[in-house]
Amino acid sequence: MHGTSVRPAVGRGAIGLLAGALLVGGVATGAEAAPKPRLALTALAFAEASVDATTGNARATVEWTVADNQQTATNVAGNVVIQQLGRDGRPVGAAYPVSFAFQRKWDTKATLVSGTAQSATYRYAFPVPRYAAVDHATWAVVGLTAADDRGTELSLGRARLGDFHNSFTATELTDTTGPGVEGAYVVYGQPVYRFLDGRPVAVSYEVIASDHEAGVYSGELTVRGPDGGTATGGFTIERSNGYYTCGPGTGNGDTEEVRCRVDVQLPATAAVGDWKITRVRLTDNTGNVAVHRDQALAPVHLTRNEQLKATELAISPKVFDNWRDSTEVAVSLKPVGLRGTVVEATVLANGACDDQKMEAPALEADGTLKVRLWVPPGYSDHCTVTGLALLDSSGRAAAYGTAFGGPALELTSTRLPDSTDPVATSAVLSGTEFRTSEMPMRLGLAVEASSPVGITQASFTIYDAAGRSVGGESGGAAPAADGKFHLGFDGYLAPGSYTAGFTVTSAGGRSAMYGYPGGAGLPAPSGPLAFTVIEG
Template identity: 30%
Template structure:
């Protein structure tokens, strides 16, 4: 917290600099600053209204200040102005620092407006809104810090003691805010679903995150503490605060960020359990909140979900494996099983929770074989070409837990993954036929022709087919590609597109290619493609006859 400073010095056009050692008279202030200061200095700073009454509502008050720079090569200046509430009776600063940015020439955007001048001497105005509520009926709002930077190496920071002789305060009569913030919706937070209320604490620490809503419609929310209590009288208390960015209007509370108002906000607070934290149930024992006026509210044992802490000592598992693995899920979803053995279980195994990525979720409850082997079914979808088991949580009948996998930070990871049997053989066509091999030209526009290809049933099903239609000179006159499904007899079908307006009577040949679900391709009868094989059973020929000549 910023230290107290003397007040009551007469206001005036005093000049102050980073290295200035004394306050001088208004007539000689500029010369004294130039003689003793660094290159950057403040030559004027004042509020339009040194005294306001905000009991009826917030009051706008303009702060005007002038920045000087003796470096004639400077082309800009940027900085920040910090304002904070000072309680007269307590002689202490309370609540947030309100920090705003300014920059030379900025007249369009941001809370501080450039008024006039050059990079060597420029003036700015900030309309500060004096809040209606405060820590008591008599407070001041003080400029406690100004930072300057000219972008070419010169910087300066001026604290409260050196700014106050300018009259950088607003004496305020306000409405006292004596009630602390309200608390709502306390819940355990995890980045990922579903919720797993387990934490691993071994040789290192572990983080537990709780989220909750804070409201204070008078002076706003300032800061607070959250206390987690565990077995054997252990506890962890974490401090948190509503903070704003020096360079934007954004604000945050813990790991959550959002709007720029402290009156209603969601906090996400990380509490760190140290190495060796007691295993068992940990809960939110207390949350204490402070308003921006310092008013306190305390919530004991708020309703929220607790977490189970473990070091995998009392309860543990070993011998992890997955079978079958790899699996053949090319055509259908299949089930495989995660198995392991458990040591130290009290009252048996009550639950097992398995988390995975990429399409192989837990597909039922765990079962225990007569030999003690625990088995958990997992479902491998056809859409998945492989997945990783990211988390395993085992809970016994006494609510002890053991956790494994990357989902639980620092927990042992069995390194389990499930793969699909590899696709090594591209599609193999055994025959190909056209539903119609000849058509009079006059009937071409109403003709529907299908190409049916029979292929072997291999590891991966065929899911794509395309064709090319060539004229007598080998030019492509029609083509199409699309997804398909391979039927039980191995066949796939595609319809020919017959653009009658550009086809003429003659003989055409058809080439085609097949793609399977693993991305392997085969080519048949495609002119000019060195990968292409002959069409099984001979070339596919389609003839358009000249019926007008016959007539």
């Protein structure tokens, strides 16, 4: 307690002790059965009646005792919740849950002071926020939950906790302004074109908000359609594992500046056209509200492909060759119902090709629009278009494919298959006779070989007269300036007769073997690969 003792409960606190005791169960008579398992809060008090939090370093220490009449219980755990109270006595702003447990874990916030599982006292030094909506704010324990390892539970709200000394007052700096919005947009990677097929459309937005005084607590985002219809979504910041979260995939170090996700459901009957963010309402931890209107940000283009359409969809070539070098495939279409010019054409794809967005693309003489997709070398065996969208200068949109919520497109180009084994046309050793005095020896093998898709691996192995492997080399291969694949062996060999075999492997994994003992594979193309090592 750092030199400060918790004052005994008097007045309301004494009533609280009685009320807490009564929670355990009624008085049993000799004729009555044993009381049912009960958990009870038997004491709760803040050590300080008031604190000065204007420096940002104030703490208010609270202690509480939980009793369990279940004698076989070995652990009790739960949370107390501390929150600021408004003038009407209702909680405002962020709630601060404080975990406690008789068998304390690393992430348990409260400290076990003393006791057993049947009656234990816990302590927590609450860091009082520096800012509040008023200069003298009231903070209180507004909730308590507990459960033992035998399934007995306890849950108390503000009304029951008010019987204890569950509050204190704090002198704080006054925050009278709500949070500011730094940005609001569609979550990165989410399509901004959507095909309406009679089902609601889920759109996720990200809001960047700041409040460098009390901190951001919650927010609400409203989007408006071209007919005036609206849809809303919201977020509330919660403390989790050391971070402040506000939607899936979010994590903020504090509440002064946050990135929060807002999920909005656009109705199945939504009007075709642009739906834009028009209102962001933010609340800080003191209850201050700021409304930011007419943002007109982050349009999502909804369409039923009735006004603007894309026809004659095609992809070419149907077969591409990217085994050695990058290449391109082209997606083509003809717009129908176009008003003005095409402002933007977007193609989303998976596999070997990249997404592409073209701004103000020009139509060809016959009215065809082509979007070219880059295909890097050797990455994947297909390029499949998953989404295709158009936007014209009048604001009309068309969207196709599963990426935009529509039926799948049959637009796939496949890579040239690797259907032929590599072929070696020449293989020559760097020597046919070596002396032991020349050891360590260097034996080279030069191979001329080809494959329609290129050769990427090569290996060769040396065998003694008994057919045993005595060395070699393997790994990635690329032709040298002379167009040949060069392999080598550095090492020591005993006097005797030796042969060599080699394997070349194509980019697609097809292999051809040459010169191996025992007739494995094909004969070496330039004759047997043989050499001798002699004494001397």
